[in-house]
Amino acid sequence: MTEFCKIPEAMGLQILSRLPPKSLMRFKCVHKSWHTLMKDPNFVAKHLSNSMHDNFCRTTGVLFKRENFKDTGTAERQSESLLSLINFCNANGDGEHDIHCLVEDVTKGQFSGFEVLESAWIIGHCHGIICLRNATKIILWNPAIREVKVTSPYVPDENLSDLGIGYDPKSDTYKVVHISYGTQEEYGDGHILIDRPKTEVYTLGTDSWRQIMTGCLETETTHFWFQDFHMYFNGFCYWNGREQLKEYQNFYDLQEEHHIRPVIISFDMGDEVFHNMLLPDFVYETYMWSYVLRLMAWNESVAIFGLDHGITSHESWGLWVMDDFGGVTGSWIKQFSFVSAVGFLDTPLQIWKSDEILIVSKERRVVSYNLDTEQYKYLPIHSMDSDYFEAVVYMNSIVSVNGSKT
Template sequence: MAEFCKLPEEMAMQILSRLPPQSLMRFKGVHKSWYTMINSPKFIAKHLSNSMHNHSSICVLFKLSVLKNNNTRDNDEKETVFSLLTFCNDDDDHTEHIIHHVGDDITKNHVVGIKAKDLESVWIIGHCDGIICLGGLADSSNVILWNPALGEFKLLNLEPYPDQVMTSFGFGYDPKSKDYKVVNIGKPGEEEYGDGHILNNPPTVQVYTLGTNSWREIKTGSLETETTNMWPEEFDMYFKGFRYWGGREQIKEFDNFCDRNEEEYVRQLIISFDTVDEVFHHILFPDSLYESFACWYFNMNVIVWNESVALFGMDYGICEDYSRVLWVMEDFGGVVKGSWIKQFTFGTAAGLEKPLQFWNRDEILLVSNGHLVSCNIDTGKLKHLPIPNYMDFDHLEAAVYVNSIVGILEARN
């Protein structure tokens, strides 16, 4: 080991940066030079890059409902748990998956300081560089950042606005300041005037920066037009300096309650947040999705596919076949609007009604008739994934992330 420690730093970095985080944490104590190297920003960035390009294993965080008593199915009492699983390919063709590791669920071990009774209201906000963001604790005013590989978590206490009726969160990385940010978008209540006139107040936004460990309010003019407000909803993701949500336009003013109930929402779209400039942008769906009310395009998920922003969801033009459609944005740089290309439509058997996450370019994680499966979109082949415990897949959430050694307990320079 002493001879190994004498390896040139670049060679040692090449070797060590390919090891899992748990091993690296132990190796910090081998030699002072290793401790310094493993904690360096250069090494952390290299290890993260290697983890992102390692397709032999896939890390997944599941929020699921399981039977309290695993020994029998006669007892139907359930509890919510979060479990960490790593799936590894057991052959060179990557055609089969096996469970390499089943992490301790955070219900029993309070890994992120969440009490079991609060787990049902917690949801996965997003993830970036191996850090997972959780929200919805108790009164929805708390957010947690968590690195499962390091076992580190940080509770971010947020003072909500008193008139806030809805909240949407996002999490991402600012490549300019090299820091992580949480975005809290609050929807204030409406104002009613004596003549029945109603005014929808614009969203309010606060940004948390990990390096400074502080929240601050930012301007939200980019979430408004002359006649509408834009409101982020679900399916958020981070990609290359931008945070994305599925969202909708909401009319600002109404003459009365009847007008509001009939015409409040204009159309759905994608809302993005530039983590560097801290400005919001909006991207319209493909034109064909607005052509017919019967399209029901609100089931589209915003995803990353083949290093591009994409929309994935049901193709309701041929819904009897349970077909799925993928639209990909070409020539898109986050702000400059590109063009939507219909990449493919593929059919699945009835029952594949809950897509969760793309593993990679060709495989998507789905729920099929009470089982978790991986579907190859090119061949249509299904692979059942071995998940322990009997669970309720109707309430399953999942996030595919990478193992990293990006710390969250110390502010970075």
């Protein structure tokens, strides 16, 4: 590499580790040593660290899936699923609010395995790897390096239920967590008892599944049930969920779904143990559990961004941060509340700068909203003819889905 580049090797590595994945993929063809370098676990880890912590080279992307209706010339319109990638570059690192982005529609022939992507639902992401699923398959996809992997056949008989993806720092590998609903037993008197959820873990390095214990997902009288995967952060996966009774007198009681309270469920990727945490107090005090709340990472802390009812007669939003946090316990502290200058905020996606949040508007468009200036910008993605949409914010990386650890 030194002879080819005619610069010191350490300097060459430093320069390459700060380049975006798209450039690195092109440079693989420049020289055999560079092709080998892109697969070196140490280089991949260095590039990932730079992407996560260095504003100079950080790039952020959004995978957006929505339904579009095509005009067929008849009374009936035909629906099609569209996948789009939005890539941002935060190259200035100087606090400017200008947004530079490129929109790329994912089409057939562009990605190997596109057909399985087209029919899949978006679950979440970790270090640039996006997890998707359909009725029977789990797919791992790194769009930055155009790699798609369908995991090994899922062994248990249960249908796919709730999923999460994360990184295990102890074993230096990526894992997918699957939680399936427990069995339901009905006795002669109509009495119903529901077993605790079952959990399996997929390990990317071995391309295999194994079942783990889930005793932490129950108390003497209740279970903890999963609803939506929100994020991976600092060794933990996070879902929103609920605590629910495990025993019912009859079928009608079960249909009433006696939720005791909403909770946050976390999973330690290294120790493979579940924990549960309470939401901010106002959620329980108002008995309105259908708030729009989204778990996010903010200033290296776990945070909740969402609707904050009660402070004004207008729609207001707030941010709560977990204090004294180690992945398991802590208390929520409100950082701020604000009334939106425009009444379009609907579904928060992710804070992608310290003061910039990506939100899906009520018009079903992606908006970047600045929390300090209250300025906003519509991102150039259209064809939102339906209320159906899925989106995930991810970081561009060169982490492989084809079995390498890092």
